[in-house]
Amino acid sequence: MSEVESISRTPAGDTRDLTMIEAINEALDIMLERDPDVILLGEDIGYFGGVFRATAGLQEKHGKTRVFDTPISECGIIGVAVGMGAYGLRPVPEIQFADYIYPGLDQLVSEAARLRYRSAAEFIAPMTVRTPFGGGIFGGQTHSQSPEALFTHVAGLKTVVPSTPYDAKGLLIAAIEDNDPVIFFEPKRIYNGPFDGYYDQPTRPWKGHPDAHVPEGHYTVSLGQARIVRAGDALTVLAYGTMVHVAEAVCRQKAVDAEIIDLRTLVPLDIEAIEKSVRKTGRCLIVHEATRTSGFGAELSALVTERCFYHLEAPVERVTGFDTPYPHSLEWAYFPGPVRVGEGIDKLLSE
Incomplete structure (x- = not known):
């Protein structure tokens, strides 16, 4: 794009x-x-x-x-x-x-x-x-x-x-x-409000959120165009869907100067935006809820490594769901929440 x-x-x-x-x-x-x-x-x-x-x-x-x-x-x-x-x-x-x-x-x-x-x-x-x-x-x-x-x-x-x-x-x-x-x-x-992953807190309502200000009538968001949720220089966080909000909450709580990119469309993928960000920050964290093995994060990791290898200051890190069926009662443990996302950020910044 x-x-x-x-x-x-x-x-x-x-x-x-x-x-x-x-x-x-x-x-x-x-x-x-x-x-x-x-x-x-x-x-x-x-x-x-x-x-x-x-x-x-x-x-x-x-x-x-x-x-x-x-x-x-x-x-x-x-x-x-x-x-x-x-x-x-x-x-x-x-x-x-x-x-x-x-x-x-x-x-x-x-x-x-x-x-x-x-x-x-x-x-x-x-x-x-x-x-x-x-x-x-x-x-x-x-x-x-x-x-x-x-x-x-x-x-x-x-x-x-x-x-x-x-x-x-x-x-x-x-x-x-x-x-x-x-x-x-x-x-x-x-569906009804942004979720930051903190399990002891209720989901916040969309009302008042800047991205809930929806224009009346017809408009489009281009397929294949990512969005910079917040700019930063310390590392790049690639996420989509619910994980965008979890990553944003963690970076805000930890006061990390992270650049968060909401992919929005996985295919077509805005690889230019990803490459530009990772070349700037030198570090990349990928977060998604799906299982780890053969998840879309693996493709993202390969693309980042192929295109930004000489700019990387640490290996690409992934925080994902586990390679198990999604459990009913243990949904909170399966979900890549703030603790695991925070650990991924700490690992990247320490290398």
């Missing part, structure tokens, strides 16, 4: 404080209004408005042919969306939890991701698969997985992870308007 988005953002026009759920709902509402080809489908998204209420009120406003419920069949949901895209529509299927996306994996990998290439661009699959992922509800191994690395491995798919209401709305609109299939992971832990 040409230029990383700066730390300061002053949206033009009127803004309102929205939660991430409200921002997602508004993005969907706007696209349904603007484009008659946009279709929403998924389990319980119509009359009920979705298990997290992300589609509340949209069926009533736009009708049952534009926003409709499906059987409990993720393979069917994704397969229908692929056909809709090839036909000329812009479907936005919802998979109720990312843990249930696997029955539709073949449709995504073998059909959606390859359709443009195998048809010599005669057909495309302009679909955006929305799905909540990660911890936050003590859902354990069947409701808390973070499978983003599986999709970043597939050529032809784009992978997006917002961390704020502002980005959630702008990135979702950009994804729906994109002509390629996009997997839009929504970190459910921060």
Whole structure:
């Protein structure tokens, strides 16, 4: 990407404080209004408005042919969306939890991701698969997985992870308007407020947070453009989704002059922004909630090492989830919280 988005953002026009759920709902509402080809489908998204209420009120406003419920069949949901895209529509299927996306994996990998290439661009699959992922509800191994690395491995798919209401709305609109299939992971832990990882404190509300000031109407956040959450010189922290807020809280508490980069999109990746930051700081910490082995952090580590080796003053450090199924009762221990992130920072700065 040409230029990383700066730390300061002053949206033009009127803004309102929205939660991430409200921002997602508004993005969907706007696209349904603007484009008659946009279709929403998924389990319980119509009359009920979705298990997290992300589609509340949209069926009533736009009708049952534009926003409709499906059987409990993720393979069917994704397969229908692929056909809709090839036909000329812009479907936005919802998979109720990312843990249930696997029955539709073949449709995504073998059909959606390859359709443009195998048809010599005669057909495309302009679909955006929305799905909540990660911890936050003590859902354990069947409701808390973070499978983003599986999709970043597939050529032809784009992978997006917002961390704020502002980005959630702008990135979702950009994804729906994109002509390629996009997997839009929504970190459910921060649906209703930023979470700094301190378990004995309640999640703060989005109201009053600078990134909850969401512009009215249509706007986009470019896919492939990272955001500098805070500038710094001591080390670079690469994160996305919930981990952005945890990293920010830890650096603030420890008074570390860290530069935190919110990747926002994993594919396409803003490698230019990463390279520029690491060349400046000489140290890199990668934080994500998914399991460590073959997680997206491994790819980030390889890229940083390949491109910035002679600028590194210490090996790249990763703080991640453990290589175990996500436990129900031990969610707080599995989650890369402030203690482990802080230990990663201390290790980097001591080398």
